[in-house]
Amino acid sequence: MTAVRVLAEDEYRAAHRLFAGALLQDAADDAGWERTRPSYPPGRVLGVDVDGELAGTAMSFAVRTAVPGGAALPTAAVTRVGVRADRTRRGLLSALMARLLADARASGEVLASLRASEARIYGRFGYGTATRGRAVAVRTGGGLRATAPAGGTVRLVTGDAVVPTLAAVHDALALRRAGGITRPRPWWAGTVGRRLDRWFLAAVHRGPAGDDGFAVAAAGDGGFVERTLRVLDLHAGDDAAAAGLWRFLLGLDLAARVEADLRPLDEPLDLLLADPRDVTVTGEADETWLRLVDVPAALAARSWGAAPAVRIAVHDRLLPGNTGVYRIDPDGVERTAPDGPADLECDAAALAAAYLGDRAPSRLAATGWWRVHSAAALPAADALFATGAVPWCGTFF
Ligand SMILES: CC(C)(COP(=O)(O)OP(=O)(O)OC[C@H]1O[C@@H](n2cnc3c(N)ncnc32)[C@H](O)[C@@H]1OP(=O)(O)O)[C@@H](O)C(=O)NCCC(=O)NCCS
The missing domain is CATH 3.40.630.30 (Gcn5-related N-acetyltransferase (GNAT))
Known part of the structure; x- marks a missing residue:
């Protein structure tokens, strides 16, 4: 041992x-x-x-x-x-x-x-992919559509002001969507803080109610002109702040291309751009690997869509206290007899894949992640787990 x-x-x-x-x-x-x-x-x-x-x-x-x-x-x-x-x-x-x-x-x-270095490591420990992101490359020059939200003002922050200013904005935005996490102060020292002696740009967006978004970007490939700008961090409190920040980044002199990784799957860049083909989605990757450590508490804490009740048998090899049958309906979750009947069955990793709303149970069942004992329960499970919003985190660690 x-x-x-x-x-x-x-x-x-x-x-x-x-x-x-x-x-x-x-x-x-x-x-x-x-x-x-x-x-x-x-x-x-x-x-x-x-x-x-x-x-x-x-x-x-x-x-x-x-x-x-x-x-x-x-x-x-x-x-x-x-x-x-x-x-x-x-x-x-x-x-x-x-x-x-x-x-x-x-x-x-x-x-x-x-966040996993390799996708084959953590499933065995009950982690499942619970948020994903996509890589984008945007050609500059074309700008945003005239009808895109005007946004507010953008200012650069530098030096010792960077971490406290950005951290304050992030603190206010961190939990605005499912998947978001808080950032302890040492996170900033290890990421933005370690760039302070190199060139990077930290831009803060101010809307009607104050600072409501920020972007951090650094130089990527390219020569004296035709530079590529790499966006390292971008959080916006609403659509206007997002449009304001992207307009600023795409309008920077000498930047021919702006690239970003792990952006939300639903970020509507093509809808914002005057030429929707200025943006190319260059990749998609797993972002959050989530582990439900306390399954009853996790299930009790989230909201559920409107649908008839579904009973899900959950298996957890590593934390056997989680193994059991959970009856979920829009009003909440109840643990039923462990050997009682279940409509659907999954392990901890497959439950995590559905938990934040990233994957519908029917998709997980169709691909062999969930087992189905009652086909009628699948549409109900889809409706219960559905969130109407794409989960995303935006914090790498
Ligand atoms: C990934 C890493 C931590 C695994 O450590 P390890 O001590 O070799 O893992 P274990 O011996 O406990 O492996 C447990 C199981 O996972 C499997 N496994 C471990 N790493 C794996 C990998 N990279 N790819 C596929 N399977 C892997 C093992 O084969 C083993 O399978 P088994 O139970 O069927 O025998 C180690 O290889 C490492 O340090 N890699 C480089 C750094 C890294 O990627 N760290 C993770 C950052 S997120």
């Missing part, structure tokens, strides 16, 4: 070095480590040793996730997962993940969330 332990603070740098090496990246230099250190939360950094040496690590930090209906659930944001290359495939990640989820459960966290 592999013993997982909570690392002491003087071991965090070694853990960070191990993680960077597992990702085939350079270790942080002294300045980088000073910025990174506050994002290691005491008590939440795990390690596992082999032959007396640290061989694997994983950690989580505390955030809240917005779920359909508007509740914000305590969530373990799992990150910095790495196993030394000569110690892989002997169960170290499995041991780390079992401990991490048990700790999350014990501390009352209802969800766990991560």
